[in-house]
Amino acid sequence: MATPPRSPLAPARFPDIPAIGGVRSATAAAGVRYRGRDDVLLVELAPGTHAAGVLTRSATATAEVQWCRRALRNGGATGARALVVNAGNANAFTGPHGEAAVAVVVRDAAALVGCPETSVFRAATGVIGERLPADRITGVLASLHDGLRPGNWDAAARAIMTTDTFPKGAVRTTTIDGAPVTVAGIAKGSGMIAPDMATMLAFVFTDAGIAADALQAMLKQAVARSFNSITVDSDTSTSDTLLLFATGAAGHAAVTDAADPRAEAFRTALQAVCTDLAQQVVRDGEGASKFVTVQVTGAADDAAAKRIALSIANSPLVKTAVAGADANWGRIVMAVGKSGERVDRDRLAIRIGGVAVAAAGDVVPGYDEAPVARHMQGQEISIEVDIGLGSGGWVVWTCDLTHGYIDINASYRS
Amino acid sequence: MATPPRSPLAPARFPDIPAIGGVRSATAAAGVRYRGRDDVLLVELAPGTHAAGVLTRSATATAEVQWCRRALRNGGATGARALVVNAGNANAFTGPHGEAAVAVVVRDAAALVGCPETSVFRAATGVIGERLPADRITGVLASLHDGLRPGNWDAAARAIMTTDTFPKGAVRTTTIDGAPVTVAGIAKGSGMIAPDMATMLAFVFTDAGIAADALQAMLKQAVARSFNSITVDSDTSTSDTLLLFATGAAGHAAVTDAADPRAEAFRTALQAVCTDLAQQVVRDGEGASKFVTVQVTGAADDAAAKRIALSIANSPLVKTAVAGADANWGRIVMAVGKSGERVDRDRLAIRIGGVAVAAAGDVVPGYDEAPVARHMQGQEISIEVDIGLGSGGWVVWTCDLTHGYIDINASYRS
Numbered sequence: 103m104a105t106p107p108r109s110p111l112a113p114a115r116f117p118d119i120p121a122i123g124g125v126r127s128a129t130a131a132a133g134v135r136y137r138g139r140d141d142v143l144l145v146e147l148a149p150g151t152h153a154a155g156v157l158t159r160s161a162t163a164t165a166e167v168q169w170c171r172r173a174l175r176n177g178g179a180t181g182a183r184a185l186v187v188n189a190g191n192a193n194a195f196t197g198p199h200g201e202a203a204v205a206v207v208v209r210d211a212a213a214l215v216g217c218p219e220t221s222v223f224r225a226a227t228g229v230i231g232e233r234l235p236a237d238r239i240t241g242v243l244a245s246l247h248d249g250l251r252p253g254n255w256d257a258a259a260r261a262i263m264t265t266d267t268f269p270k271g272a273v274r275t276t277t278i279d280g281a282p283v284t285v286a287g288i289a290k291g292s293g294m295i296a297p298d299m300a301t302m303l304a305f306v307f308t309d310a311g312i313a314a315d316a317l318q319a320m321l322k323q324a325v326a327r328s329f330n331s332i333t334v335d336s337d338t339s340t341s342d343t344l345l346l347f348a349t350g351a352a353g354h355a356a357v358t359d360a361a362d363p364r365a366e367a368f369r370t371a372l373q374a375v376c377t378d379l380a381q382q383v384v385r386d387g388e389g390a391s392k393f394v395t396v397q398v399t400g401a402a403d404d405a406a407a408k409r410i411a412l413s414i415a416n417s418p419l420v421k422t423a424v425a426g427a428d429a430n431w432g433r434i435v436m437a438v439g440k441s442g443e444r445v446d447r448d449r450l451a452i453r454i455g456g457v458a459v460a461a462a463g464d465v466v467p468g469y470d471e472a473p474v475a476r477h478m479q480g481q482e483i484s485i486e487v488d489i490g491l492g493s494g495g496w497v498v499w500t501c502d503l504t505h506g507y508i509d510i511n512a513s514y515r516s
Numbered sequence: 517m518a519t520p521p522r523s524p525l526a527p528a529r530f531p532d533i534p535a536i537g538g539v540r541s542a543t544a545a546a547g548v549r550y551r552g553r554d555d556v557l558l559v560e561l562a563p564g565t566h567a568a569g570v571l572t573r574s575a576t577a578t579a580e581v582q583w584c585r586r587a588l589r590n591g592g593a594t595g596a597r598a599l600v601v602n603a604g605n606a607n608a609f610t611g612p613h614g615e616a617a618v619a620v621v622v623r624d625a626a627a628l629v630g631c632p633e634t635s636v637f638r639a640a641t642g643v644i645g646e647r648l649p650a651d652r653i654t655g656v657l658a659s660l661h662d663g664l665r666p667g668n669w670d671a672a673a674r675a676i677m678t679t680d681t682f683p684k685g686a687v688r689t690t691t692i693d694g695a696p697v698t699v700a701g702i703a704k705g706s707g708m709i710a711p712d713m714a715t716m717l718a719f720v721f722t723d724a725g726i727a728a729d730a731l732q733a734m735l736k737q738a739v740a741r742s743f744n745s746i747t748v749d750s751d752t753s754t755s756d757t758l759l760l761f762a763t764g765a766a767g768h769a770a771v772t773d774a775a776d777p778r779a780e781a782f783r784t785a786l787q788a789v790c791t792d793l794a795q796q797v798v799r800d801g802e803g804a805s806k807f808v809t810v811q812v813t814g815a816a817d818d819a820a821a822k823r824i825a826l827s828i829a830n831s832p833l834v835k836t837a838v839a840g841a842d843a844n845w846g847r848i849v850m851a852v853g854k855s856g857e858r859v860d861r862d863r864l865a866i867r868i869g870g871v872a873v874a875a876a877g878d879v880v881p882g883y884d885e886a887p888v889a890r891h892m893q894g895q896e897i898s899i900e901v902d903i904g905l906g907s908g909g910w911v912v913w914t915c916d917l918t919h920g921y922i923d924i925n926a927s928y929r930s
Contacts, residue, residue: 197878230846426926432644512840
């Protein structure tokens with residue numbers, strides 16, 4: 103398959119991300135699946151680094167995901183010292199071979215870095231059901247280790263790409279106790295939720311000093327309104343992995359409690375980095391030509407608002423209407439109706455591009471489609487639905503469903 | 517939009533359906549939306565006809581659906597005497613105008629047929645959110661009433677079509693107490709579940725004599741493994757309506773209890789008609805080029821099997837792989853994994869086209885993709901998944917996701 107062109111929704115360029123104390127990385131072309139490009143990333147983390155993670159809930163999760171779950175157990179008791187990521191093969195549904203493939207990579211990485219095996223994290227995306235040639239990864243680990251260097255973010259983001267059309271990075275800076283702190287991350291995914299060649303991985307690094315339990319609590323909170331609020335095609339990956347590493351190199355007294363007020367600004371920066379990366383994944387959604395923000399307000403509670411927003415964002419009929427720049431608000435009504443949540447038709451209100459379209463169970467009086475049609479021609483689409491029943495709200499980001507999605511997915515293995 | 521060509525999955529021709537005692541119908545071109553084709557159907561039912569129905573669970577259901585729900589209340593106490601169906605406008609989300617539009621059609625039909633208003637049933641599909649020009653329907657009712665005739669099934673099936681590419685009918689015959697009984701139905705839908713121009717309606721008629729409560733129980737049972745086991749795109753309609761009318765013209769002593777052994781053969785015939793019609797809806801799925809049977813066995817229970825089967829059948833990535841004739845069984849693993857049901861990777865077995873592909877958490881030893889690839893090139897695709905945990909089973913029918921679906925839905929209003 104020819105490489106698809108860079109998404110029209112891509113940011114102008116990869117952000118300038120500074121080196122983060124305690125983080126070094128290197129990339130290499132191991133030929134796991136791709137030829138002529140880097141496909142393996144090694145990140146080394148300074149002693150004392152704490153880790154947190156959120157992993158796919160798929161019942162057919164990969165051996166890598168199961169390994170990370172194990173390494174994070176008991177608050178990641180041995181700390182985090184290394185991360186090895188490959189692109190092109192997800193090592194999913196490969197039976198005992200899958201577990202063995204994880205074991206050899208972890209063993210060799212631990213030996214090189216000089217740490218317990220449970221301090222090595224592992225992630226992979228790509229084809230499901232094909233055995234991972236782990237020897238190609240172990241074969242490049244020593245030279246990767248020799249080449250470790252600070253910064254290197256653009257190369258790292260590129261090495262983990264599969265069907266992604268642009269590398270994804272984000273950075274925010276803040277302070278803790280007056281010490282400057284950086285939070286930076288990279289992600290891949292083109293279709294969070296397109297599991298084959300496009301599953302989502304994200305790795306966030308900070309020089310803040312934060313204990314594992316506090317880190318995990320803050321990551322979980324940040325994920326709810328970022329990575330867990332995006333969808334491309336409603337398919338859930340076997341490989342979704344988000345890891346957060348805090349090296350402590352910033353030098354302030356460690357934060358040991360997520361409720362510590364000193365961590366408030368860090369929490370904001372972490373949320374911003376996660377949201378930025380999550381939105382970039384949607385902007386690289388397979389075949390995407392429009393970025394869609396679905397905002398639901400007035401639901402019975404936040405959980406109801408999220409389910410309604412996802413029902414709209416996952417609807418193939420809403421997504422094809424957006425692709426066709428069709429201001430077909432009837433499909434939004436349908437998607438609200440199928441959500442399973444409490445809805446009163448006569449309280450429902452819909453705005454597209456900020457223009458009131460429907461309210462009180464009917465189209466608004468004197469509705470003029472022209473400004474809505476103009477909005478639908480753009481690349482940034484806003485859909486707002488007020489349920490009129492309570493104070494629950496949520497925002498979900500998605501993209502349209504186009505011929506490009508079919509092109510990519512009807513023949514991706516060829 | 518140009519009329520799409522007849523689905524390649526369509527049956528060779530409309531079945532020969534005999535007249536059913538107590539049922540007469542007529543169709544007319546009322547210009548509700550379409551020009552140059554019949555778009556309104558009137559069915560008259562003999563006095564003593566009992567009705568049963570299953571209606572959409574959408575929270576934004578149409579005024580027609582709400583009317584039918586009311587008419588069916590208390591076992592449809594006043595019986596069924598008429599059915600009025602229009603195509604092209606769903607009368608959905610049209611506020612009080614919607615209810616008024618139902619009221620005038622029901623009132624006029626009741627006056628013509630000479631029956632209580634609650635003996636008139638009403639259904640509509642088409643665009644959501646546009647006011648129904650009910651006067652165009654009432655304007656043709658008198659001439660429709662004058663033109664009522666037995667049989668007429670092909671015309672009736674055509675008059676209710678929207679984006680359908682072929683009229684859908686099915687018939688089975690059986691006996692009750694030695695009396696010959698016919699069960700026949702028509703349906704429309706091109707995407708059960710595509711709510712705009714393609715929502716599902718189905719009407720089944722029989723000359724059997726069956727009391728309303730027994731009829732309702734038998735219909736509900738028949739729906740579970742027919743209309744509720746199909747999906748095109750996972751979108752749920754605001755208009756889905758299935759009605760069953762039993763005129764009693766066959767002359768046998770009435771069945772008053774669904775458990776009556778005399779009704780066993782009728783139950784089988786009803787199931788067959790519902791399954792036949794439901795499969796035809798999938799065969800006319802928007803853009804469909806392949807008919808897919810997803811069979812799940814070995815699940816914890818039937819409900820779990822159904823959820824797993826629907827997770828596979830609704831997955832855009834499975835559907836695009838089928839469209840591309842790609843034997844990409846990893847996507848089936850993904851869809852099983854995201855179903856939320858209990859799954860043990862190492863017990864999962866997958867067959868495509870009858871060929872074992874994966875088992876015991878891995879690809880089968882010596883897997884040869886060639887026969888599977890040949891199967892995927894065909895029009896009738898079989899996916900079998902054994903969960904290996906229990907005895908729950910279910911079959912779901914769906915179609916592939918193609919460029920045709922995007923073409924139809926990205927511009928259907930133009």
